[in-house]
Amino acid sequence: MSSPAVSLYLDPQIRDWVLFPITLVMILVGILRHYVVLLLQSPPKKLPKAAIREQRALSRSQILRATSANSPIPPSYYRSISSRLHTAFEAGTYLKDGPPQGDAPSTPANPMTDPAAMDGMMAGMKTQMVMMVPQMVIMGWINFFFQGFVLIKLPFPLTLGFKSMLQRGIETHDMDVRWVSSLSWYFLNFFGLNGLYRLILGNDNSAADTSQAMMSSPFAGTNQPGQPQDYVKLFKAEKDNLAFSEGLYLWLGDDVETRLLRKYSKL
Amino acid sequence: MVNYTVGQLAYLKIFFHAAKHPHLQVNGVLLGKKVSETVEIIDAVPLLHHWTSLSPMMEIGLDLARRHAESLELQLVGYYQACERLDDTALAPVGERVASKVKEGFTHAVALVIDGDKIGSPDNAALIPYLAQSPSSSWRPYTEAGTAVPFSSGSSFSLSPPDLPARAVSLVRDQQLQRKFGDFDDHLEDVTIDWLRNKAAMSFDIQE
Amino acid sequence: MLASLPSALQTLANYRIHNTRASKEVVDKGKVLLDAQAASSLGDDAWAFLEQLTLAAIDVANYEVADECLRQLAAQFPGSPRVDVLSGIRMEATQPPEIALKFYDELLETDSSNAAIYKRRISVLIRIGKIEQAVTELSDYLDTFYTDVEGWVELAELYSSCNQYTSATRALSHALLLAPQNPFYVLQFAETAYTADDIPLAIKMFMLALDIIDRHASEESIPTGVSIRAWYGVKLCCRALSERSCSSASDTLLPKNLPLLDELSTERVLTAYSAAGKDNATGRELVLSWMGPSDRSGGRLHFVR
Numbered sequence: 039m040s041s042p043a044v045s046l047y048l049d050p051q052i053r054d055w056v057l058f059p060i061t062l063v064m065i066l067v068g069i070l071r072h073y074v075v076l077l078l079q080s081p082p083k084k085l086p087k088a089a090i091r092e093q094r095a096l097s098r099s100q101i102l103r104a105t106s107a108n109s110p111i112p113p114s115y116y117r118s119i120s121s122r123l124h125t126a127f128e129a130g131t132y133l134k135d136g137p138p139q140g141d142a143p144s145t146p147a148n149p150m151t152d153p154a155a156m157d158g159m160m161a162g163m164k165t166q167m168v169m170m171v172p173q174m175v176i177m178g179w180i181n182f183f184f185q186g187f188v189l190i191k192l193p194f195p196l197t198l199g200f201k202s203m204l205q206r207g208i209e210t211h212d213m214d215v216r217w218v219s220s221l222s223w224y225f226l227n228f229f230g231l232n233g234l235y236r237l238i239l240g241n242d243n244s245a246a247d248t249s250q251a252m253m254s255s256p257f258a259g260t261n262q263p264g265q266p267q268d269y270v271k272l273f274k275a276e277k278d279n280l281a282f283s284e285g286l287y288l289w290l291g292d293d294v295e296t297r298l299l300r301k302y303s304k305l
Numbered sequence: 306m307v308n309y310t311v312g313q314l315a316y317l318k319i320f321f322h323a324a325k326h327p328h329l330q331v332n333g334v335l336l337g338k339k340v341s342e343t344v345e346i347i348d349a350v351p352l353l354h355h356w357t358s359l360s361p362m363m364e365i366g367l368d369l370a371r372r373h374a375e376s377l378e379l380q381l382v383g384y385y386q387a388c389e390r391l392d393d394t395a396l397a398p399v400g401e402r403v404a405s406k407v408k409e410g411f412t413h414a415v416a417l418v419i420d421g422d423k424i425g426s427p428d429n430a431a432l433i434p435y436l437a438q439s440p441s442s443s444w445r446p447y448t449e450a451g452t453a454v455p456f457s458s459g460s461s462f463s464l465s466p467p468d469l470p471a472r473a474v475s476l477v478r479d480q481q482l483q484r485k486f487g488d489f490d491d492h493l494e495d496v497t498i499d500w501l502r503n504k505a506a507m508s509f510d511i512q513e
Numbered sequence: 514m515l516a517s518l519p520s521a522l523q524t525l526a527n528y529r530i531h532n533t534r535a536s537k538e539v540v541d542k543g544k545v546l547l548d549a550q551a552a553s554s555l556g557d558d559a560w561a562f563l564e565q566l567t568l569a570a571i572d573v574a575n576y577e578v579a580d581e582c583l584r585q586l587a588a589q590f591p592g593s594p595r596v597d598v599l600s601g602i603r604m605e606a607t608q609p610p611e612i613a614l615k616f617y618d619e620l621l622e623t624d625s626s627n628a629a630i631y632k633r634r635i636s637v638l639i640r641i642g643k644i645e646q647a648v649t650e651l652s653d654y655l656d657t658f659y660t661d662v663e664g665w666v667e668l669a670e671l672y673s674s675c676n677q678y679t680s681a682t683r684a685l686s687h688a689l690l691l692a693p694q695n696p697f698y699v700l701q702f703a704e705t706a707y708t709a710d711d712i713p714l715a716i717k718m719f720m721l722a723l724d725i726i727d728r729h730a731s732e733e734s735i736p737t738g739v740s741i742r743a744w745y746g747v748k749l750c751c752r753a754l755s756e757r758s759c760s761s762a763s764d765t766l767l768p769k770n771l772p773l774l775d776e777l778s779t780e781r782v783l784t785a786y787s788a789a790g791k792d793n794a795t796g797r798e799l800v801l802s803w804m805g806p807s808d809r810s811g812g813r814l815h816f817v818r
Contacts, residue, residue: 084624084626086625086626087625087626090626090657090658091657094657094658094659094660097659101659101660101690102690105690105693110689110690110693110699110721111686111689111690112714112717112763112765113764114763114764114765115682115683115686115763118683119686119687119690290721291717291718291720291721291765294717294720294721294724294768295717295720295768295769295770295774296769296770297724298723299770299773299774299777301731302730302731302732302777302780302781303731303732304773304776304777305770305773328534356670356673356701356704358670358708359704359705359707359708360704360707360708361703361704361707361708361715361746361749362704362745364749365745365749369796369799369800369803372802372803373796373799376799392642393642397674398674398675493738493741493745494737494738494739494741495738496741496785496786496789497789500796501796
């Protein structure tokens with residue numbers, strides 16, 4: 039049982055030459071990472087007209103449906119637009135590669151063969167590399183130079199299970215788990231410097247650890263950039279929405295005369 | 306073949322209307338009367354400079370202009386328009402309709418289209434007359450017998466007095482009178498605008 | 514001169530926000546700033562100012578100023594699509610239209626997503642009178658860039674100028690879907706429907722426009738501006754409906770209570786005229802006589818004889 043009263047006295051030089059330098063280096067490397075990512079980022083690839091059309095086709099029917107219960111356009115016009123969209127979605131007129139020929143099975147765009155999605159994936163991978171490499175380098179550096187001694191005392195108690203991780207390199211049996219090595223200071227910094235990066239580089243920086251944010255929100259991962267959208271399925275779903283909205287449709291002009299006459303106390 | 310003369314009031318009003326909206330199509334009607342073998346175009350009433358292809362406000366304006374003409378003991382004798390583009394001198398479809406309607410009430414109705422290229426030069430009337438055989442036939446630009454150009458000496462169309470273009474140019478350039486000019490479109494936004502007479506814009510020394 | 518610099522900048526910024534076409538003034542004020550090299554003092558606004566000055570200078574045919582601005586913009590933003598559009602407009606001003614069209618075609622081959630270039634092409638086609646081709650290209654453009662409301666309105670006006678009023682209403686219906694609260698589009702739809710001889714549809718849309726404009730109106734309010742137009746429209750339609758039997762291409766039903774509508778619209782128009790005072794409202798007697806015998810409201814009218 040480790041004695042609770044024992045208090046280690048650490049050389050102040052440890053603080054000067056280990057604590058601050060590690061933090062400083064991590065901050066600087068983080069900022070460097072941010073600018074490198076900015077430089078590496080190629081300008082967003084311009085989509086050809088057909089791809090833009092495909093992307094925006096859904097919004098046409100969404101715009102129609104948005105006002106369907108209070109529609110400014112008369113019934114014959116609404117129905118004609120609705121049915122035209124319906125046939126277009128059915129036949130796949132808005133797909134950027136044209137309507138599916140004959141009975142060829144409609145497969146979602148394979149990322150390997152679709153050049154646009156490929157570019158998106160490459161950009162993502164490049165960013166990952168830039169994030170990972172400095173981390174590995176710093177970890178190696180710390181392990182090499184700052185091993186074998188305790189650096190700080192954590193202000194909160196931990197269980198014995200953490201001993202092996204946080205006190206790696208220090209082969210003691212009884213030391214309180216609160217005394218940790220420099221590597222754990224590294225991890226503390228790694229997770230904690232996000233706030234500082236936000237202050238220095240603004241909210242939209244590439245130095246912050248986005249993978250952690252992704253883990254925390256379960257829905258974030260589903261909408262990664264570069265993931266090909268299956269428009270065929272989306273159009274089919276939209277068709278049903280159109281039919282539904284047609285049932286809800288009402289024209290504002292139906293009883294506008296009654297409203298108007300009432301406003302002027304004629305009725 | 307009857308002769309046509311365009312008087313000062315009419316010409317200046319057409320000119321001011323076009324000058325006020327140089328980027329747009331403008332139109333209006335011509336008031337006058339037939340005196341023996343001459344149609345005297347004495348006055349003009351400006352109608353629209355906005356949505357000129359659409360008819361409801363034009364119909365109302367036409368009706369009101371007709372009543373105004375009657376109050377002055379004149380008749381509706383024609384239609385005028387200025388096109389949006391400088392090189393366009395065609396009578397727009399809406400112009401044909403209005404001109405035909407006027408022709409139903411006055412057999413010798415004429416449609417005048419402003420020549421965007423020539424307007425602004427002090428010695429050219431810059432008006433192209435269109436005539437039709439009957440209210441239901443199409444309107445064609447008038448071609449003179451012989452070599453005379455409309456509004457030049459010897460033509461059936463003339464300006465009275467003949468130096469009207471120069472006068473119009475100087476009035477616009479020096480006094481900016483077209484700014485005080487208002488048409489039916491303006492009147493619909495502000496009923497105090499005197500679109501029928503446009504006294505404010507016509508307030509200069511009229512030499513008869 | 515230096516004291517008026519901030520006020521000049523303020524005016525120019527105002528013009529930019531409201532999209533005013535006061536080209537001569539912009540050139541007069543802007544030229545001073547350009548000569549004094551004061552553009553850089555504007556910071557980020559400098560480029561918007563240069564763009565504004567370029568357009569104004571081309572409008573008044575001052576090509577020296579335009580070229581100078583373009584040079585500065587191109588030096589700052591090489592290969593920018595926005596600068597390309599300005600170069601195109603400059604070309605349109607002095608070169609034959611075919612050269613400008615070819616220039617735009619080349620730009621579109623490298624980047625088919627530049628919406629502004631498509632619109633320049635269409636405006637050149639309209640200018641040289643190729644209306645049919647302009648209509649085809651505009652429809653194609655709107656098939657991709659659906660949310661461009663101004664594009665739909667322009668298409669409607671093109672159709673109207675060629676007598677195709679039903680196609681114009683169809684184009685306007687998209688504008689209405691995109692901007693359902695804008696009474697001007699509703700009014701334009703109403704007038705176009707009237708011109709297309711669909712009177713029941715026209716009267717409904719005139720009333721819809723009033724519904725939006727006069728949201729908080731009551732008996733006491735005085736119609737102004739756009740609402741006078743709309744009330745005149747209602748009156749005109751009422752008269753047409755009572756004088757002849759009107760069919761509706763869009764199968765719109767006739768509104769109920771037509772006589773009351775007739776009365777109300779007469780009243781509203783005349784209120785506007787009498788509110789301006791006996792001497793100020795010109796042509797009031799003419800309007801009264803135009804209203805004619807359908808004016809049955811007698812004592813309920815709010816105007817002063």
